[in-house]
Amino acid sequence: MTPTAPPDTFGFMVAGYAVILVGLALYGLSLVTRFRRLDRQEKWMDELENEEGSTKREQAD
Amino acid sequence: MVETPPAPGRPAAPGNIFRCAWAVVGKDLAAEWRSKELLGAMLVFALLVILVFNFALELDLPVRQAVTPGVLWVTFAFAGTLGLNRSWAVEREGGAWEGLLLAPVDRSAVYLGKALGSFLFMVILEALVLPIYSALYTVDLFQPGLLIVVLLGSIGYISLGTLLAALAIQTRTRDVLLPILLFPVVLPVLISAVNASAGFLSAAPMDQIWPWLNLLIACDVIFTSAAYLLFEYVVEE
C-alpha cells in the first residue's frame, strides 16, 4: 500500500498558535499596563502624602 | 422542661434544627396559602414555556417522545428559578430577613426550612404540569420511575438553588443573577434527570437507567451536603 502524505493543515496550525501566543501576549501586556498604572498612582499618592505632611507641619508651627 | 435558647447562629441540638426548619417551612407555606402568588406565577410560567416549545419545535409524535424529557426539565428549571427567587425575596421585602438571621436558630436550620419549602413548591408545580403536559401531548407521564426521577432531580436542583438564590438576592442585580449562577452548576442534575426520565419513558431496561439514577442520587447527596455546610457563610451579617 502506498503511504499517502498527510493533508496540508499548516495554515490551521499557524492560526491555532497565533491565537495561543497572541492570547498569552495580550494577557501579559494587560498585566504590564496595570503595573505601570499602579506605579503612576503610587507616585501620585506619595506626592499627595508629602503635601499633606508638609501642610500639617506648617499648621503645627 | 426548660430549654435555654441558643444564641443567634449558634449550633443547636439536632432535634432543634428540624423543629426550626419545619417552622420556617410552615411560615412559608402559610404565607403562600394566603396569597397564592407564587404558585400561580410558577404555573402560568410553566404552561407558557410548554406552549412556546410547541411552536418552537416540530412536535410530531416521534419527536415528541424523544424531546419530552428535555422539554419537561427545561420547564422545571426555568419555573424553578421563579420559586427560588420569590422564596428569598419575600424575606427581604417584608423585613423578615433580619428577623430570620437574629433568631436563635442554627443558620443551617434556616437553609433546611427554605430548601424544604422551595422543594414542596416545586413538587406542587410538577404535580400540576405533568398531567397537563400528558394531556396536551398524549404522553403517559405517570410511570413510577419517572415520578421518582422528578423528585430526585428536584432535590438536587433545589438544594443548590436555595444556596445560590440566597447569594443572588443580596446582590445589586438580584433575581437576574440566579439563573446565571445556578444553571452552569446544576447541569449534572439536569443531565442525569433528563436521561433517567428518557430511559423510563422509552421503557429502557433498568440496567441502562441505573447509572443515571446513581449519578442523580450522588449529586443530590453531594450538593445538599455542600449547600448545607456553605449556607452559614452566605448569611453572616
Add this chain to the structure above:
Amino acid sequence: MIREKESAGRLALAGAAALLLVAALGMVFGYAPREAVMGDVQRIFYFHVSSAWVGMLSFVVAAVSGGLYLSRRERYWDMVEISAVEIGIVFGLIAILSGSIWARPVWNTWWTWDPRLVTTSVMELVYAAYLLLRQGLEDPERRARFGAVYSIVGVLTVPITFLSIRFLRSIHPVVIGSGVVGALGGFAMTSKMLETFLVSLLAFTVLYAALLVYRVRLALRGGRLEERRSALFSE
C-alpha cells in the same frame, strides 16, 4: 530592600517560564513529528491541552483559596482567588479557541460536543458567573465571602458535569470524529510526541505560576494603595 529581594524571585520565575516556553515551542515545531492523519494541525494539541490543564488547575486553585479565605478571613486569599479566576478564564478561552481551530480541518466543524470541550466551556461559564457575582456586590468583604462560596460550589460540580457528559457520549458516540470515546483528535502518540507534550505541560505550569505570582502582587499593591487612599481622604 525586601521589595527588591521579592522582585528577584519573581523575575527568576518569569525567566524560567519564558525559557521553558521557548524550549517547548522549539520541540513542537522542530522535534515532534508531523502526524500522519491530520498533518501539522495536530501540533496544536501540545499547547491546547496544556492550556486546558492550566485553566482547570486555576479553577481548583481558586476554590482552595476560597476555602482558605472562609476559614482564615485573610484578604490575601481572596486576592489569590480573583487572580486565579482571571488567569483561568484566559487559559480556558485559549484552550477552547485553539481546540476549535484544531477541529475545523479535522472534522469540518468549528465545534464538537466533546466532553472535555463542553466541560471547559461550562467551567468558563462558571468563571463568568463568578465575575458577575462579584460585580453585583459593593462590600469587599461580601464579595470575598460570596466569591469563595461560589468557587467551591463550582469546583464540586464541574468535574461531575464532565463525568456525566462523558458517560453520555459513551452511550451515544459522537458521529463526527474518530469514534473513540471523548477523543478530540484521536491519534497514536509516539514517544517524541509524549516528550514534547510533557515539556509543554511543564512550560505552561511554570508560566501559570509566574502569572499568578505577578497577578497576586498586583492585587496586593492595589490593596495597599486603596488603604493609603482611604487613609488620606478620610482626614
